[in-house]
Ligand SMILES: Nc1ncnc2c1ncn2[C@@H]1O[C@H](COP(=O)(O)OP(=O)(O)OP(=O)(O)O)[C@@H](O)[C@H]1O
């Protein structure tokens with residue numbers, strides 16, 4: 001492994017900041033370190049307190065540094081929140097030679113990117129969806145084909161300027177360079193969706209603490225991107241209000257004994273709760289599900305609306321993949337399958353090696369995706385790597401060499417033609 005193979009993803013979420021250090025090798029990404037800190041400076045995915053966010057970032061980065069044995073200088077940071085918008089655009093160019101060259105493709109994409117973007121918004125991504133050559137549509141890679149007129153269809157993702165600048169400011173104040181800003185679910189998709197899922201059509205839903213991001217992939221490209229300002233914290237809040245308990249107690253109850261709908265909880269089950277004043281009470285566990293069910297229904301209704309909006313019912317052949325911590329609520333996946341009327345699976349970056357906690361947790365998909373975004377490895381590619389144990393030993397060796405090495409600043413990372421905005425500070 002060389003110095004250039006170390007990459008760092010920074011997921012600044014509403015409930016946690018997560019820094020993932022990855023080592024990239026031919027066989028797939030290897031997670032070298034992880035740092036997590038509680039996040040208190042964000043609301044609904046947007047920075048509302050700079051100092052608190054800087055402290056959380058510093059803490060997560062410091063933990064990741066000592067866990068991986070590297071110094072982190074540069075990160076690929078994720079952004080999400082209700083201010084993210086996506087829309088389709090297209091642009092056409094004449095072919096200079098007889099065959100389409102990579103530069104023709106770039107020109108066509110650049111032409112599709114020439115759209116009016118209001119001053120208060122910033123272009124985040126222009127993801128190629130499909131190409132049309134002399135009227136023949138549905139082409140994913142036109143390079144080498146003969147033709148006269150090349151048209152590129154791209155999905156443009158924009159972010160509001162101020163949340164973006166505040167996020168960059170926080171990274172800067174925490175002493176980090178930002179190599180890229182990536183819409184979180186785009187990075188997560190890189191970590192959890194297979195090539196087949198992206199090609200046949202899949203909706204990826206990231207249920208975080210304060211936001212829920214939705215993206216549709218079809219024919220290998222991004223077709224729809226959106227975010228709504230609801231997340232797992234609403235469940236916690238409902239329990240705190242409904243049971244008269246503190247937010248901490250509500251959070252604990254939700255994770256340990258919460259359930260998305262009443263029918264999955266046996267009537268005989270009882271639980272103990274500690275109310276805000278310190279009184280202990282015994283309640284039927286079903287009571288928690290009674291509080292949570294309407295909120296889950298409301299959230300799934302909103303998601304259903306988003307799926308309809310993006311044409312997901314005709315296009316998402318592979319159904320829905322759920323990630324994010326809130327997707328872990330007992331029974332949520334089953335309920336989603338019924339309400340949304342699509343097959344649902346929980347996604348996790350299971351193909352990565354190194355840290356079990358990362359590869360098993362849907363809440364770490366964004367962190368892993370941000371670290372490995374723009375790199376080739378696809379889920380499933382590295383599974384059958386018989387050399388894994390040998391590499392693991394080599395990793396330990398290399399890690400020692402890196403112990404005092406600075407993290408290499410990665411610039412110009414691109415994935416399959418995805419153009420990423422260079423950070424504006
Ligand atoms: N086992 C669990 N059961 C239910 N909810 C859970 C569980 N584990 C985590 N959560 C919830 O997941 C949410 C946090 O998810 P995640 O870590 O993906 O959010 P985030 O990235 O910090 O926030 P966001 O993406 O909204 O900015 C919290 O509301 C937390 O209570």
Ligand SMILES: [Mg+2]
Pocket residue numbers: 011013014184206208209324366
């Ligand atoms: Mg998140």
